[in-house]
Amino acid sequence: MKKHQESATSVRNKLNFKNGLQKFFSSLIYSFLNQLQHTMKYVQTDQILEIPEDVTVDIKARVVKVTGPRGELTKDLKHIDVTFNKISNRAVKITVHNGDRKHVAALRTVKSLIANLITGVTKGYKYKMRFVYAHFPINVNIIDKDGAKFVEIRNFLGEKRVRHIKIQEGVTMELSSTQKDELVVTGNSLEAVSQNCADIQQICRVRNKDIRKFLDGIYVSERGTIVQDI
Structure with a gap:
C-alpha cells in the first residue's frame, strides 16, 4: 500500500514537472515570436492613391498641397519618413523602405490624410x-x-x-x-x-x-x- 502511494505521488510529480516545462517553453516561444514580429522589417511597402480629375496634388519636401473646386489645403508631413512618387497626374505612390509595423501603419495614415484633403477640396x-x-x-x-x-x-x-x-x-x-x-x-x-x-x-x-x-x-x-x- 505504501509503495503504491509513493508511486502515485512520483507519477503526479512527473506530470506536474512535464506540464511546467510545457508552459515554460510555450511562453518562451511566444515571447520570441512576438519579439521577432516587432523587430521584423519590411523591405518595401507601397500604397497607391488615386487622384480625381478635378484635383491637383503637389508634393514638395513632404509638404502636400491639394487644390480642388472648393479651394486649397496644405498638410506638412515632414515628421513621417515616407517617399512620394507621382506615377501620373492621376496617381501618387507612397513608399516606406525598411520599415517596421508602426512605420507601415504610418504609411497608411499618410494615405488617409491625403485622401481626407482630397475629399475636403471636392465635397467639403x-x-x-x-x-x-x-x-x-x-x-x-x-x-x-x-x-x-x-x-x-x-x-x-x-x-x-x-x-x-x-x-x-x-x-x-x-x-x-x-x-x-x-x-x-x-x-x-x-x-x-x-x-x-x-x-x-x-x-x-x-x-x-x-x-x-x-x-x-x-x-x-x-x-x-x-x-x-x-
Whole structure:
C-alpha cells in the first residue's frame, strides 16, 4: 500500500514537472515570436492613391498641397519618413523602405490624410450638433470679438458662466433654420471642423454631477459631406 502511494505521488510529480516545462517553453516561444514580429522589417511597402480629375496634388519636401473646386489645403508631413512618387497626374505612390509595423501603419495614415484633403477640396465636410437639455435651455450664438468669430454658449445647466469657443480658420458655423437646437459646422478641412466640434462638446461637459442623470450638453449628431453623392 505504501509503495503504491509513493508511486502515485512520483507519477503526479512527473506530470506536474512535464506540464511546467510545457508552459515554460510555450511562453518562451511566444515571447520570441512576438519579439521577432516587432523587430521584423519590411523591405518595401507601397500604397497607391488615386487622384480625381478635378484635383491637383503637389508634393514638395513632404509638404502636400491639394487644390480642388472648393479651394486649397496644405498638410506638412515632414515628421513621417515616407517617399512620394507621382506615377501620373492621376496617381501618387507612397513608399516606406525598411520599415517596421508602426512605420507601415504610418504609411497608411499618410494615405488617409491625403485622401481626407482630397475629399475636403471636392465635397467639403459638414457636422451637425444638437443641444441636449432637460430644464435649462442652452443658448448658442455666433459673435464677433476682437476681429475673430466665436461660438457663445450661455445658460448651460443654468450657470452664469459664458463659454466662448473660437471658430477656426476655414470653418463656418450657423444655427440650423430647419431644426430647432441644432448647430451646423462646415469647412474643407476635416481636422479643423472635427476639432471645433470636439472643443464645443468638451466645454459643455457636466462636472461634479452624476452624468447618468445629467445628460445636458452639445453633441455631434451627424457627420457627412457638404456635397452629397447622388
